[in-house]
Amino acid sequence: MSFTSFHFHAKISAAINDSGYTSPTPIQQKAIPPLLEGRDLLGLAQTGTGKTAAFVLPMLQRLMDGPRKKVRALIVAPTRELAEQIHDYINKLAGHTGLASAVVYGGVGKQGQIDKIRRGAEIIVACPGRLLDHLDAKAFRLDKIEMLVLDEADHMFDKGFLPAIRRILKYVPQQRQTLIFSATMPAEIRRLAETILREPVTVQIDHDLPAPTISHVLFQVEQQSKTALLKRIMEQTDMVSTLVFTRTKHKAKSLAQQLEKFGYSVTSLQGNLSQQKRQQALDGFKSGEFKILVATDIAARGIDVSRISHVVNYDMPDTAETYTHRTGRTGRACRSGEALTFAGREDMQMVTLIERNLGKKMARQAFTALPGDTLEAAESRPMRQRPAARSSQRPSSQPARRKSTGNAGAARQGAKPRSRAVPFDFDVRSLSPTSGRKERRTNAG
Ligand code: AMP
Numbered sequence: 253m254s255f256t257s258f259h260f261h262a263k264i265s266a267a268i269n270d271s272g273y274t275s276p277t278p279i280q281q282k283a284i285p286p287l288l289e290g291r292d293l294l295g296l297a298q299t300g301t302g303k304t305a306a307f308v309l310p311m312l313q314r315l316m317d318g319p320r321k322k323v324r325a326l327i328v329a330p331t332r333e334l335a336e337q338i339h340d341y342i343n344k345l346a347g348h349t350g351l352a353s354a355v356v357y358g359g360v361g362k363q364g365q366i367d368k369i370r371r372g373a374e375i376i377v378a379c380p381g382r383l384l385d386h387l388d389a390k391a392f393r394l395d396k397i398e399m400l401v402l403d404e405a406d407h408m409f410d411k412g413f414l415p416a417i418r419r420i421l422k423y424v425p426q427q428r429q430t431l432i433f434s435a436t437m438p439a440e441i442r443r444l445a446e447t448i449l450r451e452p453v454t455v456q457i458d459h460d461l462p463a464p465t466i467s468h469v470l471f472q473v474e475q476q477s478k479t480a481l482l483k484r485i486m487e488q489t490d491m492v493s494t495l496v497f498t499r500t501k502h503k504a505k506s507l508a509q510q511l512e513k514f515g516y517s518v519t520s521l522q523g524n525l526s527q528q529k530r531q532q533a534l535d536g537f538k539s540g541e542f543k544i545l546v547a548t549d550i551a552a553r554g555i556d557v558s559r560i561s562h563v564v565n566y567d568m569p570d571t572a573e574t575y576t577h578r579t580g581r582t583g584r585a586c587r588s589g590e591a592l593t594f595a596g597r598e599d600m601q602m603v604t605l606i607e608r609n610l611g612k613k614m615a616r617q618a619f620t621a622l623p624g625d626t627l628e629a630a631e632s633r634p635m636r637q638r639p640a641a642r643s644s645q646r647p648s649s650q651p652a653r654r655k656s657t658g659n660a661g662a663a664r665q666g667a668k669p670r671s672r673a674v675p676f677d678f679d680v681r682s683l684s685p686t687s688g689r690k691e692r693r694t695n696a697g
Contacts, residue, residue, distance in 0.1 A: 253276060254275055254276075255275070258276075258288065260309060261349070263316070263348035264316070267345045267346070267347050270347070271345070273305070277301055277306075279295065279302055279306045279457045280302050280305055280306045280309070282455040283303075283455045284306060284309060284310055286453040287306075287429075287431070288313060290429055291429070292430045292451065293307075293431045293432070293452055293453050293455060294431075294432050294453070294455070295307075295432065295434070295454075295456075295457075296434060296435070296454070296455065296456040297433060297455070297456070298457075298580050299404075299435070299555075299577070299581075303403075304337075304338055307433070308341060312345060312349055312351060314398065314399060315375070319396075320350070320372065321371075321372030321373075322372075322396045323369060323373060323374065323375070323394060323397065324374050324396055324398045324399065325375045325376070325400075325401075326394060326397050326399070326400050327375065327376070327377045327378070327400075327403060328380055329379060329403045329404060330379065330380075330410075330411050331379065332358075332379060332527060333530065333534060335356070335357050335378060338377045339355040339377045342375055346375075351374045351375065352372065352373045353375040353377055354369045354373035354375070354376050354377070355378070356369075356376055356377070356379065356382050356386065357378065357382050358382040358385075359526070360527055362385070362386065362391070366391045376394075380408065380417060380420060387423050394423045394424045395423075396425075397424040397425055398425075398428055399429045399430075399431075400424055400428055400429070401430075401431045402431070402444075404433065405441045406435055406436045406437070407435075409438055409441055417444070430449055430452075432444070432448075432449065432452075435573070435577060466579055466582055466589045466590065467589075467590050467591070468579070468593070468612075469591070469614060469615045469616075470593050470595055470603060470615065470616050470617070471593065471594050471595065471617050472595055472596075472616065472618055473594050473596065474596055474597075478566055478594050479507065482507075482566060486511075491561055491562045492543070492562075493540065493543060493557065493559050493562075494543060494545070494560070494561065494562040494564060495547065495557075495562070495563050495578075495582070496544060496545070496546040496547070496564040496566050497546075497547060497552065497565050498546060498548060498567050499548070499568075500548065500567075501548055503566075504520045504521070504522045504546045505520050505546075507546050507566065508546040511544060516544055517541065517542050517543050517544065518542055518545070519532075519533040519536055519542040519545055520533065520546040520547065521547040521548075521552060521555075522547065522551050533545065537557060538557050546566075549570075549574055549577070552578075557581070560582045561582060561590065562589065562590050562591075563582045563592070564593075565578060565579075566594055568595055568599040568603075569602070569606075571605075572608070572609040575593075575606045575609070576609065593614065
């Protein structure tokens with residue numbers, strides 16, 4: 253199937269060509285035809301499936317006809333990052349059309365947002381709270397809305413936005429086309445869909461199945477050895493762009509700081525950052541300035557970076573679906589990716605659930621650090637108390653550290669190689685034999 257079968261306006265087709273998209277993704281194939289007919293839609297699809305273009309392209313087609321400089325389409329999204337991403341995406345696809353999008357979210361000035369809309373935007377991409385502030389203050393109206401999209405509806409529910417959504421619905425006309433996208437379908441979202449969608453088409457894209465291009469590896473490791481394991485993997489693996497998930501904001505920050513000390517270009521994304529800092533972190537990760545982004549699930553939701561080579565579950569996700577969301581960030585658009593999961597004994601129940609969802613077992617890698625010789629413990633010890641050469645402490649049953657392994661990541665980033673060896677007994681080169689990984693020559697030992 254090709255995009256030509258949708259008969260988009262020439263100016264939209266030109267943008268599709270500019271994007272380099274050769275054929276529509278499965279959700280685009282299924283969703284675009286009914287959306288072009290004006291049907292309501294319930295889309296069960298996660299980030300990474302191409303769902304944004306699935307609603308943006310028919311939206312632009314609709315807006316090509318009819319009045320300009322009036323707000324005729326509204327997209328509501330749960331996070332500022334997702335709103336920005338959708339806005340950027342619209343700008344890209346609407347580049348030749350003269351249609352404009354404005355973005356609305358909290359944490360930044362209100363007047364700039366109002367001015368942009370009053371100057372004449374046809375599309376608003378908004379987070380619920382700030383949008384309601386504007387609407388309640390009568391800063392602008394939504395009475396000409398023809399198309400409403402609720403994106404990541406399950407996440408909006410998680411964040412407690414459903415009452416706000418219901419209030420926003422009172423500001424938009426009853427007569428409209430409505431789309432709901434959700435990766436999962438909690439009862440509350442199903443009820444919302446039943447009440448606001450009219451005879452919707454339902455499109456489901458393997459929403460609980462991870463992309464087939466991802467390889468899944470499980471490292472059995474105790475909590476206190478996780479950082480040492482991560483460091484070792486990074487030393488031995490070509491990780492173009494790595495997204496690391498931690499359970500808490502605090503851990504995201506402290507792990508990023510620790511990786512930075514090792515010499516890696518790393519940033520973190522957690523709820524405590526100002527909007528400007530968050531955007532800087534995201535932009536830096538997207539541009540490749542930062543090779544590693546450490547984030548919590550909430551902070552990373554909806555991140556659209558197309559070239560993530562590795563997703564590391566430093567902490568186990570809480571549900572099998574969260575595993576799918578996290579790992580869906582790699583292996584996108586038919587590229588291969590690797591999902592590396594660190595699991596302690598207490599995590600094995602979740603591993604079983606994830607593997608049931610995957611329909612297969614993850615490849616297992618054992619990892620052993622010497623008792624009491626974790627990186628965390630070593631890092632917090634004063635320098636003079638650190639043993640000069642750990643290799644002398646290695647039990648005879650443990651294989652010698654490979655000569656070629658060293659702090660290659662640090663060397664690559666121009667940092668001083670560390671002079672301390674940390675003994676482990678696994679070989680991550682078996683992770684992806686076809687990825688053309690370089691042999692590391694730097695010797696930190
Ligand atoms: P989304 O699920 O909307 O977050 O999109 C995931 C990624 O797929 C984005 O980086 C899009 O630019 C990309 N994408 C969307 N549609 C296509 C397509 N038809 N062909 C290739 N890549 C696409």
